[in-house]
Amino acid sequence: MARNAVRLASLWSPRAGVATARPLASAAIRIPERVAERLALVFPSPSPSLYVHEGARQALERRLMAAHPGQVVLSITDNRQSIISHSKRSGVLRVRLHHMFLDAPPKVMEALVRYITRGDREASVRVGLYIDENGYRLARRRPRAVPLHTRGRHHDLLAIFGDLSVRYFGGSVSARITWGNKVPRRSKAPRRAIRLGSYNGHERVIRIHPALDRSWVPRYFVAFVIYHEMLHHLFPPARNEGGRRVLHPPTFVAREREFRNFERAIHWEARNTARLLRVT
C-alpha cells in the first residue's frame, strides 16, 4: 500500500518588523494524550517534514473492518480536494481520508464509519459539520503570511483585544487581530453597507474595518465589534437540525449579550450607521 504523507506544522513566526500570522498548519495533528502514550509516531519518509501517525491510522482501519465484511485498506492523505473517498471492488473497501479524521472525537469516528460503510444520511451531516469545523486544517501548501497592524491613529486593537480576552475569556483567546486594509473607494457616494468586523477561521485572524479608527467612534463600540468576532473564533459555525449552517447559534447570541456595554453599543451603532457609511 502506498504510504501517504502528512505535512508537518509550519510554525508561527514573526518576521522582523511585521507581525505575521500563519494559518494553523495541516499537520498540527493533535492525538489525544492517552492514545499517544500507547502509539508511536512512524516516520515513513526520510524527509523530516512528513509523517503519518501509523497507530491512529490502524485504529481507524480496525473500526472500518468491524463494520465491513471484507478487507479494508485505509490511506491517510493531506489532499484538500478530496477529503473522503472510498470504493468497493471485489469485496475490498478502499478508503482515502484526510488526516483531520485521525484525531476526530469518537462520535465523529462512529459517524464516519457509518457514512462510509452504509451511506447513512444523518452520519454524513455529522461528518460534514466536523469537516467545516476543521476547515482550517485544509492548509494551503504555502501558508500566506498575514501582516498584522493593530495600532491605529485613535484605537489600539491589541490593547482592546487583550482587555476583552482577560475580562471575558480568562485571557485564553488564541486568535489574532488586525485593522483591515484600506481599500480606495472610487465612488464618492456613501456605501450601502459596511462590514465592521470579520473573522477568518483558516488564518485565525480578526479584521476590523479601518472606518472605526476615528476619534468619534467610542472605544466601547470598537470593543463590541471585536468581542463579536472573538465569539466567532470560539463558536465555529454550527448546523441546525435541518443541516443548515448557523453563524450565530443561541449560545453565541447569549454570550454576546454578556458584553458589558451591549445595549449602549447597539444604540450607538443605530445612531451612527449613516455616518460610518460615509467614512472615506
Ligand SMILES: [Zn+2]
Ligand atoms: Zn457575526
